[in-house]
Amino acid sequence: MKPVAVFISVHFSTQQQTVWVLIAMPNLDLYYMPSPGPSRAVVMTAKAVGVELNKKLLNPKLGEHLKPEFLKLNPQHTIPTLVDDGFVIWESRAILIYLVEKYGKDDSLYPKDPQKQALINQRLYFDMNTLYDAFASYYYPLLRTGSYGDAAAWTKVQNAFELLNTFLEGQEYVAGSQLTIADISILATIATIELVDFDLTKYPNVAKWYANAKKVTPGWEDTLEGLLSRKHLFDAKKPEFK
CATH class of the missing domain: 3.40.30.10 (Glutaredoxin)
Incomplete structure (x- = not known):
């Protein structure tokens, strides 16, 4: 652990004494x-x-x-x-x-309740094995060959979004009533998919959730530079495809 010096002012009647305290911070x-x-x-x-x-x-x-x-x-x-x-x-x-x-200062992002936790885990696996996998199958060939994936890969993308749209029916978040790490993980995936000009409006629940998630997720702005660099990678290949 890295020690970080922090000073605290302590008052004794008319005198003020500055005390230095070493606090261990995560490395x-x-x-x-x-x-x-x-x-x-x-x-x-x-x-x-x-x-x-x-x-x-x-x-x-x-x-x-x-x-x-x-x-x-x-x-x-x-x-x-x-x-x-x-x-x-x-x-x-x-x-x-x-x-x-x-x-975490509390368990809001990953509640200790077994059922709430299980739902978050399911959404995380959905993100990895269904949503992100579908995106990679259809869009990653563009980076390697200048061509998108085949029709079957595109169907996987559509099916994944239809499922996510269903999960979000009447829901503000993807796994319960509050922001969790499932939202954060899926937000990162959806942001990548959106930057390749994917039309989210066909999936209104997803579009509504995405707009809100960008507002309420801490650190979203910190990732925008990296996200834009990802967009440049795909944009550089699009003329070859066209």
């Missing part, structure tokens, strides 16, 4: 890229629980995620990876749970 290293949704979800969650991240940029194009020192931390060499005073955890949704359970 959190985040190995990340600013543009992908999983990294942005971690940044927003850290903001929500009030912890500072020592952000360490990795560039996969330069093979930085394959260097021995990083492989020692994470043999799967996935991004993002969090190191908390020697403890290493990767996979963004696992990181979100860890951050709120260890550093």
Whole structure:
């Protein structure tokens, strides 16, 4: 843990004495890229629980995620990876749970109630295995080949949004009555999908939720620069497709 000096003024009758106190602060290293949704979800969650991240940029194009020192931390060499005073955890949704359970001032982002927690977990798995997977299947080929995925991949995207639209029927948040890490994770995914000109208006519940989530999620503004850099990657490939 990194000690951080903080001074407190203490008054004794007519005299004032300044006392220096050492307070241990979290030493959190985040190995990340600013543009992908999983990294942005971690940044927003850290903001929500009030912890500072020592952000360490990795560039996969330069093979930085394959260097021995990083492989020692994470043999799967996935991004993002969090190191908390020697403890290493990767996979963004696992990181979100860890951050709120260890550093959250309360349990609002990830309630301890088993049923509420189970619903949040389900939405997190939906985000990873259905929503994000559908996005990657259809849109990531654009980055590699200049062409979108096939018709089956597009159907997966539509089906995923129809499901999310159903989840949000009559609901302000994706997993209950308040903002949770499920909203934060899915917000990061939807923001990525929207920047490739996906029409959210066809899914009114999703569009309404997305507009609100951007307003109420701590750290949203902190991720915009990374999000825009993601947009530039896709925009650079669109002329080739057209």
